[in-house]
Amino acid sequence: MYKINEIFETIQGEASFTGTPAIFLRLQGCPVGCAWCDTKQTWEVDNVYKVSLDDTVEKKADSDHWADASAEQIFNLFVDRAYRAKHVVITGGEPCMYDLNPVCELLHANGYSTQIETSGTFEILAPAQTWVTVSPKINMRGGYDVLTSAMQRADEIKHPIAMQKHVAELEELFAKTGVTPKLVYLQPISQKVSATKLAIETCIEKNWRLSVQVHKYLGIN
C-alpha cells in the first residue's frame, strides 16, 4: 500500500520534462526536514488525517490528509478520472520510502512512462526504465552510501540553491562520490530574485541548466 497525499494532472514544471503533461502522485511522509521545503504538509503520517482515496484527488489546497492505495487502485483511478497524460511523476514527501516497483511496473505495462523525484536519502526501488531525478540532500538525514548510489542511478540532478555555499556543496558531492552527472539543473529556492540571479550566472559559468518551477509562475499545481 502507498500513502497518497494527492493525485493531480498538470504540466511537469521542473527540469528535463518541463512542459510535459503529467499525472502527479504525491506520497505522504518525509523525515529529511529541508528548511525551505515547499511541501511540508507531506512530512508527517498522522493516522488522524487518514481519509478515503477520493478525498486526496485534485485537492483544492495543500493538506496533510492522506489515503492508502494499492498500485491497482492508483491505476484504476487514472482510468476512472480519464486522465490523458501518459507520464507519471512520483513525488512527495520522499517517494523512495516506498518500494516503487509495483506501481511503476503496472504503469509501464499500461503504456505510461514514470519519473521519480527523490532526495537520495533512501534506496531507490524502481524499474530501470523509470527516469530518476535526484535532488541530493547534502548534510541532511540519510547515509552517504545511499546518496552515492542514488547519484549513480540518477538520470538528472536537480539542486535547489539560494546561496553560493549550495553550489560549493554540490561540487564537493560530485568530487566525493566520483559521479559526473550528465544533466545538472540548478533550481532557485522559492523564486527568490537573488537565488534566480545566482542560478542563472552559475549555469552559464558551469554549462549547467536552469529549472525555474514553471508551475509556480503560472499559478497551477
Ligand SMILES: C[S@@+](CC[C@H](N)C(=O)[O-])C[C@H]1O[C@@H](n2cnc3c(N)ncnc32)[C@H](O)[C@@H]1O
Ligand atoms: C518537494 S520535493 C519531493 C521529492 C523529494 N523529497 C525531493 O526532495 O526530491 C520535490 C522537488 O522540489 C524541490 N524543492 C522543494 N522545495 C523547494 C523550494 N522552496 N524551492 C525550489 N525547489 C524546491 C526539491 O528539492 C525537489 O527537487
Ligand SMILES: Nc1nc2[nH]cc(C(=O)O)c2c(=O)[nH]1
Ligand atoms: N507542475 C508541477 N511540477 C512539479 N515538478 C516537481 C514537483 C514536485 O512537487 O515534486 C511539481 C509540482 O508540484 N507541480
Ligand code: SF4
Ligand atoms: S527531502 Fe524533499 S520532501 Fe523532504 S523536506 Fe526535503 S524537499 Fe521536502
Ligand SMILES: [Mg+2]
Ligand atoms: Mg512541488
